Amino acid sequence: MEKNSFKPSLPVAHYSKKIDDAKVFIKKRMKGEAPSLKTSFKKLNDALFEGLEWNRIITIAGLSGCLSADTIIEVNRGKRSSSRKYTIKELYEKYNLLFTGNGKWNKKIPSYIKCYKEDLNTIGKTQINAVIFSGKKEVFEITTESGKKIKATKDHKFLTHIGNKSEEHYKSLSDLHIGDLLVSRFKSKIKPKKSHYRKSITGKFFNYPNARLKIINNNVYAECLEQRAVYDAYLNGFTNIKDFLIECVNNPSNLIFSDSSMEIHHKDGNTSNNSIDNLELLSKKEHALEHLILRNNMYTIEYDKIISIESCGVEETYDIMCNAPYNNFIANGIVVHNSGKSLMLSQIKRDIVDYNKDQEFDILSFEMEMLGVDQVARDISSKVELSTKELYSAGSKLTDAQYTKISTEADKMKYYPIYIVDDVGTVEEIVSTILNFVQENQLASKGKGFVCTFDHSLLVKGAVNEDAEKQIIDKLYKTLIQLKKYFETINLKCIFIVLSQLNRDIEKSERITNPMLQYPNKNDLFASSAAYYCSDYVIVTHKPAVIEGIGVYYGPPRGSEYVYGLPVFNPKDPQQAMIYWHILKSRFSSSQILMMVDNFKHSRILEY
Numbered sequence: 001m002e003k004n005s006f007k008p009s010l011p012v013a014h015y016s017k018k019i020d021d022a023k024v025f026i027k028k029r030m031k032g033e034a035p036s037l038k039t040s041f042k043k044l045n046d047a048l049f050e051g052l053e054w055n056r057i058i059t060i061a062g063l064s065g066c067l068s069a070d071t072i073i074e075v076n077r078g079k080r081s082s083s084r085k086y087t088i089k090e091l092y093e094k095y096n097l098l099f100t101g102n103g104k105w106n107k108k109i110p111s112y113i114k115c116y117k118e119d120l121n122t123i124g125k126t127q128i129n130a131v132i133f134s135g136k137k138e139v140f141e142i143t144t145e146s147g148k149k150i151k152a153t154k155d156h157k158f159l160t161h162i163g164n165k166s167e168e169h170y171k172s173l174s175d176l177h178i179g180d181l182l183v184s185r186f187k188s189k190i191k192p193k194k195s196h197y198r199k200s201i202t203g204k205f206f207n208y209p210n211a212r213l214k215i216i217n218n219n220v221y222a223e224c225l226e227q228r229a230v231y232d233a234y235l236n237g238f239t240n241i242k243d244f245l246i247e248c249v250n251n252p253s254n255l256i257f258s259d260s261s262m263e264i265h266h267k268d269g270n271t272s273n274n275s276i277d278n279l280e281l282l283s284k285k286e287h288a289l290e291h292l293i294l295r296n297n298m299y300t301i302e303y304d305k306i307i308s309i310e311s312c313g314v315e316e317t318y319d320i321m322c323n324a325p326y327n328n329f330i331a332n333g334i335v336v337h338n339s340g341k342s343l344m345l346s347q348i349k350r351d352i353v354d355y356n357k358d359q360e361f362d363i364l365s366f367e368m369e370m371l372g373v374d375q376v377a378r379d380i381s382s383k384v385e386l387s388t389k390e391l392y393s394a395g396s397k398l399t400d401a402q403y404t405k406i407s408t409e410a411d412k413m414k415y416y417p418i419y420i421v422d423d424v425g426t427v428e429e430i431v432s433t434i435l436n437f438v439q440e441n442q443l444a445s446k447g448k449g450f451v452c453t454f455d456h457s458l459l460v461k462g463a464v465n466e467d468a469e470k471q472i473i474d475k476l477y478k479t480l481i482q483l484k485k486y487f488e489t490i491n492l493k494c495i496f497i498v499l500s501q502l503n504r505d506i507e508k509s510e511r512i513t514n515p516m517l518q519y520p521n522k523n524d525l526f527a528s529s530a531a532y533y534c535s536d537y538v539i540v541t542h543k544p545a546v547i548e549g550i551g552v553y554y555g556p557p558r559g560s561e562y563v564y565g566l567p568v569f570n571p572k573d574p575q576q577a578m579i580y581w582h583i584l585k586s587r588f589s590s591s592q593i594l595m596m597v598d599n600f601k602h603s604r605i606l607e608y
Helices: 015-031 042-047 088-095 226-235 241-250 284-297 341-354 372-384 388-392 400-413 427-440 466-489 528-533
Strands: 056-062 072-077 084-087 111-117 122-144 149-152 157-161 168-172 181-185 200-203 212-216 219-225 263-266 279-282 301-322 328-331 334-337 361-367 418-421 449-455 494-501 537-542 573-577 579-586 592-599 604-607
Touching: 042 579, 042 592, 056 466, 056 528, 072 088, 072 328, 084 088, 088 122, 088 301, 111 301, 122 181, 122 328, 149 334, 181 334, 200 226, 200 241, 219 226, 226 241, 226 263, 226 279, 263 284, 279 284, 341 361, 341 449, 341 494, 341 604, 361 427, 427 449, 427 466, 466 494, 466 528, 573 592
Parallel strands: 056 494, 056 537, 361 418, 361 449, 449 494
Antiparallel strands: 072 084, 072 111, 111 122, 111 328, 122 149, 122 301, 157 168, 157 181, 157 334, 181 301, 200 219, 212 219, 263 279, 328 334, 537 579, 579 592, 592 604
8 A cells, every 4th residue: 555545643652751841740739839720629629630630621510400391381483472382392303303294493583482481470481402311210299278289209399488478498209298388380270272252152042132133045033142141141140051042032121231341251250150259240351351361460470389299100201401590490380490410510610719829720621401690609609608580580679788798709709710601513513612712712822721611511512312412412522532632732721611411320210229329420420431531530429319210229238327328317417318429430530429409599619
């Protein structure tokens, strides 16, 4: 074969060159010239390499909550003001172009779902970024006092109301109890699509003054609206419309009739429901006002008490990821949310700025799941001991002292070297953005470090089904390795942190019943091959309380302190579920488990 037929070769270095490089790095570490980035988590710092080590890829993964296939979602397409209801399974098939019938979607047209705008205290819309099939798993049905029902996994989060109005925060289904108040859309219940058809009655009751003449096949008849006949029958003590209309024919002078200039109003908005309890006689002006109120109520919320929580067995489940700033959506009329890993990443980003003042670096944050402004509100919340609801809501009454503290902390955070990308992009667009950012900010020539975070790997643009998602994640990780190696050649130290999720194998019955199999492992990672083997560190954040059947202890015995396994709930506060960070992979140390608890209200995770 001719020499020129070969492609250019890859660079080759002698082993001794790498030995020299290692000696230089060891000496820098010894002199403190190449320190890791410390966090507020002492246990995490110790478990890794005195913090987050430079030139590493870190994956953080966890379970995400899911909803049953029959969950109803209202969807608006493009600029259309009217919405259409789909089951979440139908939405998954439509959105991911898996639907084989008529009415295929054009992915270029944006899709929106209803959400709760906490700052405005109203119902609005948010754009869908992804609809995901999450596998078959056990679901639990919540029933509320108003009649709403929703089925979800134990780890799905719901917006709850506690105490005064400012006290709204998200709780996993596993942490909900009968009597808790859910934030929901103002409706008595989720109803089937309303009919605007008004039932009529035709006959020979010509003496009924609220009827009109109608010709059918050259024959003259009397016709009236059923709602009017029901109301007039009620006025005259009749429970049967037929008996009332017969009386109209025989003895009309003995009857009283409603004013025909007045209108019959359906209290529940369903014009097919002509039960007398649902009817009301109003003037035209009053009737118009009632419908205006009903329309306005569609955009408000109510607090709905849980009256039951019951297991419904194993079902297909799905989840939706959407734009912020509100990072929630309305499912079956109830406000639901999906977070946890994002909170961990948010805290790590704040920490590496606050705890490493002696190092210079910039952070490029791809906020694919949560819009940047919402992320900033979460950061401020963690600093000032106020919930994001209290920060956002016009209804919460902040004191002058609180606002001064908020303003002071916010002004300090203006100088955080964090840059945010809100848009979802392809792998190629992400790489181009990274390279442009590094070049435009002259990070290598200025001797600064580069930290790049991705929240969330499944929101990288381009996937239309699960296999495609895995291929894109595989491509993302392999590209990060190439970037890491390229940055080494230009003397730019970097860290990549990627949020991902677990598949549902950890919820299999054979693992739940066997403590030796309850801990997450590398095969539980979504697209496990790429996520695990391309990462230098893999951390799984896991709350065993969300797994039905685990009991009060988690995993096998661990020494003399935990002879029955790790506690599922905080021994110091039995109402609080424990969080465990499983370090599945570390290039230079063994796997470890770190014990944590959450403080979601103030956007923080705390070491136990």
